[in-house]
Structures are given as structure tokens and as C-alpha cells.
Amino acid sequence: MKIRVLGCHGSQLPNYNTTGFLLGDNVLVDAGTVTPVLTLREQLKIDYIFITHAHMDHVRDLMFLADNVFYSKRQRPLYVCSSKGVLDALSAHLFNNVIWPDFSKIPDKKNPLIRFKALAPGRSCRFGDFLVRTVAVNHTVETMGYFIEMKKKAVLFLGDTGPTEKVWRMAKAHRGLRAIFVETSLPDAMTDVADKTGHLTPQGLAAELQKLSGAKPDIYLYHMKPWFHEAIREEVKAISDRKIHIVEDGQVIRL
Numbered sequence: 001m002k003i004r005v006l007g008c009h010g011s012q013l014p015n016y017n018t019t020g021f022l023l024g025d026n027v028l029v030d031a032g033t034v035t036p037v038l039t040l041r042e043q044l045k046i047d048y049i050f051i052t053h054a055h056m057d058h059v060r061d062l063m064f065l066a067d068n069v070f071y072s073k074r075q076r077p078l079y080v081c082s083s084k085g086v087l088d089a090l091s092a093h094l095f096n097n098v099i100w101p102d103f104s105k106i107p108d109k110k111n112p113l114i115r116f117k118a119l120a121p122g123r124s125c126r127f128g129d130f131l132v133r134t135v136a137v138n139h140t141v142e143t144m145g146y147f148i149e150m151k152k153k154a155v156l157f158l159g160d161t162g163p164t165e166k167v168w169r170m171a172k173a174h175r176g177l178r179a180i181f182v183e184t185s186l187p188d189a190m191t192d193v194a195d196k197t198g199h200l201t202p203q204g205l206a207a208e209l210q211k212l213s214g215a216k217p218d219i220y221l222y223h224m225k226p227w228f229h230e231a232i233r234e235e236v237k238a239i240s241d242r243k244i245h246i247v248e249d250g251q252v253i254r255l
């Protein structure tokens with residue numbers, strides 16, 4: 001499985017893009033950064049977009065991607081997939097004919113550009129080469145994590161989350177799980193802010209990783225707020241019993 005990091009940060013600054021991952025050439029996990037990075041030709045290959053939650057840093061480029069695909073006259077739809085609650089938020093607040101055109105009814109209701117596909121938590125669904133299973137995590141708004149499997153190798157994208165339980169139980173039991181992409185947004189000195197905003201600090205991450213017990217998938221850290229990179233990097237060094245990678249924009253990861 002090839003994972004290209006389009007953006008992996010918790011805020012936007014020059015050279016710091018917000019969250020978007022490209023799997024293979026036709027699947028996105030989150031769409032915080034897509035259109036400034038992928039060529040039009042690459043954008044037109046995308047079929048499925050799995051959205052963790054409706055916060056702007058994870059969905060912004062859905063709007064520009066839809067626009068680009070529409071005006072390129074591609075015939076097949078873009079499937080935007082998540083829980084029903086997340087999709088309802090995108091319809092109500094983004095594709096509402098105020099902030100952006102409702103591409104789920106354009107060019108017409110029968111053959112729209114965007115097809116929203118609600119995924120039932122816990123159920124596995126096949127999308128092209130990938131088997132996808134969703135699980136709710138614990139953020140300030142409804143947020144889904146995704147287990148994405150191809151040829152018996154799986155990767156877990158947790159989405160923004162504070163301390164949570166079920167997804168770690170599932171991760172611990174998953175034999176094919178090779179990698180977990182997990183956020184660490186803030187340094188330990190900002191634990192109070194992290195608690196209020198549904199994010200993790202390095203100490204919070206360490207406590208979460210304990211829930212994996214003996215399972216040892218590689219850990220990929222992302223969603224750091226750019227101001228705190230150095231502090232987080234230093235604090236994460238205290239977690240010595242895990243293979244932890246700090247994700248960079250533009251990186252390509254092969255599992």
C-alpha cells in the first residue's frame with residue numbers, strides 16, 4: 001500500500017499543509033490539502049474520499065476538488081464517505097448553495113458529481129482495492145477513524161481524537177495492522193487545552209499506546225500544530241517502546 005502525505009499538520013502556514021492522505025492513486029483520507037499539491041491529472045483519478053470529521057482543516061479542498069472535477073467534465077462521481085452525521089454536516093454547512101454549490105445535485109440529482117455515502121460504524125465495505133471499516137473516536141465533533149486494508153495489510157487513520165477506547169481495542173486485535181496514523185497536536189504543557197479541544201499531547205499519546213499492549217504496529221504521528229513541533233518531537237522521545245515516525249508533508253510511505 002502506498003500512502004502519499006499531501007498535508008499532515010494541525011494548522012496552515014507556508015510549508016505546513018493541513019491533513020490529506022492519498023492512498024494508491026484514487027483514495028483520499030481527509031481533504032484538508034489536495035488541490036494545491038496534486039496535479040489536475042492526479043485529482044481526476046480520485047474516486048473515494050473518506051472524511052474523518054467536518055472540521056475545516058480536514059475538508060477544505062473537497063470544495064476545490066469538486067469544482068476541478070466538474071469543469072473537467074469527468075463522467076464518474078466522487079464518492080464522499082463518512083458517518084451519516086459527518087455527511088449531514090458537510091451538506092448543511094459546506095455544500096449548501098451558500099458557502100459552495102451543492103454538487104450532490106449538480107449537474108442533476110440523478111447523476112450528481114458528489115455522491116455522499118454513509119458508512120455504518122463497525123461494518124466493512126469494499127471500495128476498489130480497499131476494504132474499509134469505520135469506528136467512532138473522541139473529538140469535539142462526530143469523528144470517525146478508518147481501518148483501511150489491502151491484500152491483508154491494514155492501516156488505521158484515527159482522525160482528530162482525545163483519549164478513546166474502542167478503536168484501540170480493535171487495533172490491538174487486528175492481526176494485519178501494520179501502521180497507525182495518530183494525532184499529537186499539542187505539547188504536554190498544554191494538556192488543559194488538549195482536553196478541551198479533543199486532542200492528544202505526547203503524554204496522552206503514551207497512555208493511548210498502552211492500550212495496544214503487545215501489539216506493535218508502526219506509529220505515524222501527525223496533526224502537530226506547527227508552533228510546537230520541536231517541543232512535541234522532544235517529548236515524544238520519552239516513548240521508547242514503540243517505533244514512532246513523525247510524518248512530513250510530501251512524504252511517501254509504503255507498507
Ligand SMILES: [Zn+2]
Pocket residue numbers: 010055057058160223
Ligand atoms: Zn484537525
Ligand SMILES: [Zn+2]
Pocket residue numbers: 053055139160
Ligand atoms: Zn478537528
